[in-house]
Amino acid sequence: PDPSRQLLRERRRRDRAMGGAAERYYADPPQIERGWGALLIDSQGRAYLDLVNNVTAIGHSHPRLAEAVSRQLHLLNTNSRFLYRAYADFTERLLEHSPDPALDTVIPVNSGSEAIDLAIKLVQVATGRRDVIAVREAYHGWTMAADSVSTSAFDNPSALASRPDWVHLVDAPNSYRGPHRGPASGPDYARQVAALCDRLADAGRAPAAFICEPVLGNAGGVIPPRGYLDGAYPAVRAHGGLAIADEVQVGYGRLGSAFWGSTMQGVVPDVIAVAKAAGNAFPLGAVITRREIVDALRREGMFFSSAAGAPAGAVAGATVLDVIRDEGLQQNAACVGAHLAAGLDRLAAIHPLLGTVHGCGLYQGIELVRDHETLEPATTETAWICERLLGHGVIVQPTSERQNVLKVKPPLTLTIDEADMFLAALDATLSELRD
Numbered sequence: 001p002d003p004s005r006q007l008l009r010e011r012r013r014r015d016r017a018m019g020g021a022a023e024r025y026y027a028d029p030p031q032i033e034r035g036w037g038a039l040l041i042d043s044q045g046r047a048y049l050d051l052v053n054n055v056t057a058i059g060h061s062h063p064r065l066a067e068a069v070s071r072q073l074h075l076l077n078t079n080s081r082f083l084y085r086a087y088a089d090f091t092e093r094l095l096e097h098s099p100d101p102a103l104d105t106v107i108p109v110n111s112g113s114e115a116i117d118l119a120i121k122l123v124q125v126a127t128g129r130r131d132v133i134a135v136r137e138a139y140h141g142w143t144m145a146a147d148s149v150s151t152s153a154f155d156n157p158s159a160l161a162s163r164p165d166w167v168h169l170v171d172a173p174n175s176y177r178g179p180h181r182g183p184a185s186g187p188d189y190a191r192q193v194a195a196l197c198d199r200l201a202d203a204g205r206a207p208a209a210f211i212c213e214p215v216l217g218n219a220g221g222v223i224p225p226r227g228y229l230d231g232a233y234p235a236v237r238a239h240g241g242l243a244i245a246d247e248v249q250v251g252y253g254r255l256g257s258a259f260w261g262s263t264m265q266g267v268v269p270d271v272i273a274v275a276k277a278a279g280n281a282f283p284l285g286a287v288i289t290r291r292e293i294v295d296a297l298r299r300e301g302m303f304f305s306s307a308a309g310a311p312a313g314a315v316a317g318a319t320v321l322d323v324i325r326d327e328g329l330q331q332n333a334a335c336v337g338a339h340l341a342a343g344l345d346r347l348a349a350i351h352p353l354l355g356t357v358h359g360c361g362l363y364q365g366i367e368l369v370r371d372h373e374t375l376e377p378a379t380t381e382t383a384w385i386c387e388r389l390l391g392h393g394v395i396v397q398p399t400s401e402r403q404n405v406l407k408v409k410p411p412l413t414l415t416i417d418e419a420d421m422f423l424a425a426l427d428a429t430l431s432e433l434r435d
């Protein structure tokens with residue numbers, strides 16, 4: 001069959017079923033059929049290096065995961081309100097990674113958006129308050145509460161005329177661009193949170209919580225400068241509020257030096273939201289928190305979600321954690337991430353378009369600017385580079401409000417050779433653009 005007609009047919013099938021609202025990678029994406037490690041194979045047998053996929057953290061089509069889940073599917077998959085072993089196998093395995101003994105309770109959900117909605121519900125019920133402080137340029141999900149605390153390019157307050165009045169925004173703590181610059185800007189950004197807490201408390205609306213990613217995903221993998229989270233958390237807690245960490249993108253060992261972004265930043269949240277990597281594209285997420293916070297919810301009515309932590313998903317969740325441990329994937333993220341960062345440093349020395357590299361481990365954001373003083377975003381160049389890299393067999397996408405950051409967040413199995421393949425393709429593409 002004619003490949004371009006086949007592709008067109010797939011696009012039409014999806015649009016007919018879903019309408020135009022569904023997001024997808026590329027205007028004209030390859031039709032992928034198989035995956036292995038960090039590689040994807042399309043219907044023509046072409047291979048692509050998948051640098052965009054922080055969902056399939058242990059790699060595509062991992063045989064241990066496929067076997068474990070299919071074995072469970074043959075035995076039992078049912079409503080999560082039954083008692084069965086897989087549920088506790090997953091929750092206990094996840095709690096082995098808890099960043100603090102006080103965070104001893106875990107509730108499985110189906111997605112990152114649900115984890116955020118549940119986190120917000122928990123802090124509101126536990127504190128008896130409504131107001132939440134969120135960070136600009138963040139994306140936390142599409143469900144009602146998650147959407148309300150998101151301000152990224154995805155921001156779509158659906159039928160709401162405006163953001164709900166319980167949400168209050170502070171600037172993204174970006175030390176490269178923003179109102180405060182430089183590595184010492186953390187306390188300046190944290191003071192904004194403290195001042196907002198004071199204002200809210202004066203108005204009789206002390207915050208229920210502050211929600212932030214420990215590394216700012218949508219802003220481009222920006223690591224908040226030291227003094228930000230460890231300044232903001234005490235400010236919120238001084239007013240009786242709680243801290244929610246959205247670890248949906250950056251948790252699970254991706255940052256290399258620590259399993260959690262919060263640990264890397266030296267803070268202990270009250271509630272942690274996880275998803276994406278948790279099920280390796282099986283719909284699974286979780287909220288990790290303290291017992292008394294969940295108990296507050298229990299007084300209001302029990303939590304349940306029919307398929308959250310159902311046997312097959314729970315087996316997927318436990319297997320992902322086993323594979324991360326057994327294959328040393330966090331260590332791999334640290335090692336290959338350091339190699340990638342060094343290679344990007346070398347490219348920055350010869351390609352002035354490369355403004356800075358955010359992030360660490362296998363979560364890096366390559367920010368492209370036209371001018372190192374004004375930081376004018378190289379938005380059209382970034383889009384062009386992404387299309388060009390696809391021609392080189394590399395899948396990478398732009399991010400940030402300015403769409404000028406190439407975000408590299410591949411499966412944690414990425415090898416040194418694959419990182420080198422990307423660096424060579426990026427070097428060639430940047431040279432082509434310069435000449």
Ligand code: PMP
Pocket residue numbers: 111112113114116139140141142213217246248249275276
């Ligand atoms: N939080 C963050 C930081 C995310 O990046 C995402 C998804 N991109 C979500 C929450 C929502 O997760 P999901 O798509 O699984 O609903």
